[in-house]
Amino acid sequence: xxxxxxxxxxxxxxxxxxxxxxxxxxxxxxxxxxxxxxxxxxxxxxxxxxxxxxxxxxxxxxxxxxxxxxxxxxxxxxxxxxxxxxxxxxxxxxxxxxxxxxxxxxxxxxxxxxxxxxxxxxxxxxxxxxxxxxxxxxxxxxxxxxxxxxxxxxxxxxxxxxxxxxxxxxxxxxxxxxxxxxxxxxxxxxxxxxxxxxxxxxxxxxxxxxxxxxxxxxxxxxxxxxxxxxxxxxxxxxxxxxxxxxxxxxxxxxxxx
Amino acid sequence: xxxxxxxxxxxxxxxxxxxxxxxxxxxxxxxxxxxxxxxxxxxxxxxxxxxxxxxxxxxxxxxxxxxxxxxxxxxxxxxxxxxxxxxxxxxxxxxxxxxxxxxxxxxxx
Numbered sequence: 001x002x003x004x005x006x007x008x009x010x011x012x013x014x015x016x017x018x019x020x021x022x023x024x025x026x027x028x029x030x031x032x033x034x035x036x037x038x039x040x041x042x043x044x045x046x047x048x049x050x051x052x053x054x055x056x057x058x059x060x061x062x063x064x065x066x067x068x069x070x071x072x073x074x075x076x077x078x079x080x081x082x083x084x085x086x087x088x089x090x091x092x093x094x095x096x097x098x099x100x101x102x103x104x105x106x107x108x109x110x111x112x113x114x115x116x117x118x119x120x121x122x123x124x125x126x127x128x129x130x131x132x133x134x135x136x137x138x139x140x141x142x143x144x145x146x147x148x149x150x151x152x153x154x155x156x157x158x159x160x161x162x163x164x165x166x167x168x169x170x171x172x173x174x175x176x177x178x179x180x181x182x183x184x185x186x187x188x189x190x191x192x193x194x195x196x197x198x199x200x201x202x203x204x205x206x207x208x209x210x211x212x213x214x215x216x217x218x219x220x221x222x223x224x225x226x227x228x229x230x231x232x233x234x235x236x237x238x239x240x241x242x243x244x245x246x247x248x249x250x251x252x253x254x255x256x257x
Numbered sequence: 258x259x260x261x262x263x264x265x266x267x268x269x270x271x272x273x274x275x276x277x278x279x280x281x282x283x284x285x286x287x288x289x290x291x292x293x294x295x296x297x298x299x300x301x302x303x304x305x306x307x308x309x310x311x312x313x314x315x316x317x318x319x320x321x322x323x324x325x326x327x328x329x330x331x332x333x334x335x336x337x338x339x340x341x342x343x344x345x346x347x348x349x350x351x352x353x354x355x356x357x358x359x360x361x362x363x364x365x366x
Binding site (some may be wrong): 001002005006008009012022024033035071072073074088090092101 | 261263265266269281282292293328329330331338353355356357358359360361362
């Protein structure tokens with residue numbers, strides 16, 4: 001148990017994502033007792049043993065789903081031999097990562113608010129006058145370089161959120177091309193309805209990008225809260241990210257309009 | 258972010274057995290969410306919270322037993338029949354709390 005506690009502490013300090021699986025109640029499941037545990041990280045069991053190969057696959061699949069929706073849950077698991085167990089999947093999510101492409105006037109409040117909420121924040125721009133430490137003292141990483149090339153090289157996971165707010169469609173579009181088939185939880189792109197429609201039409205016609213991939217993109221970006229200032233737009237974008245992350249409806253809880 | 262396992266480690270390093278109580282499922286309105294945890298020591302000292310009130314007191318009592326016997330158990334906490342109580346933790350829901358003993362195995366060191 002000592003090794004497990006140490007591993008759990010290490011996972012937390014590294015900011016890695018993991019799932020601790022605990023048997024809560026076992027009925028006729030060979031060799032599994034209440035309190036038995038295993039730890040899943042990077043898609044495999046790193047501590048604890050499961051002797052049944054099918055059961056191991058079931059547990060890994062469930063763990064990966066839990067990690068992606070960030071909700072711990074009690075799950076009833078059955079095996080081919082007729083055993084059954086209630087198993088608790090405790091999610092230890094890695095901190096969400098926000099990638100802000102384009103370091104203009106919306107990026108500044110966006111990074112500030114995201115840091116308040118403990119996101120790991122990366123800012124990218126090709127202009128050092130904009131992407132620098134003076135403008136973004138709170139950001140975890142500030143990268144100066146070709147935006148599409150930089151996005152291409154970044155590690156993007158199911159807990160990554162990407163906001164495309166560059167100074168023009170000429171720059172947003174190549175970044176979006178690099179992102180469409182990556183596993184980001186959220187991709188948002190700024191722009192007017194008309195320009196976005198034109199962009200998506202081009203994608204479909206010229207490059208045979210599927211409707212399914214395009215429908216992942218949140219564009220125009222943000223919640224409809226009639227934002228006006230850069231600060232309000234930034235809040236609207238983060239509101240949308242929270243909605244996607246937590247599965248909300250984004251209405252007033254009072255149902256008032 | 259809180260990390261309850263830091264506390265668990267400290268107790269284990271001192272050779273103590275502790276109980277970790279986790280809300281594993283809920284029905285209706287409950288004071289805390291699935292996954293909320295608290296650590297209970299042999300003397301009933303509590304770190305963290307699963308919502309306070311009578312429900313937490315019941316879990317604490319059971320947890321002391323779990324530390325003593327080193328056998329896990331699940332406790333159903335019913336917040337429904339508590340309406341007349343003046344405890345602030347009356348929510349009207351039900352939660353299942355898994356209580357699990359943790360200790361340091363000698364052979365693994």
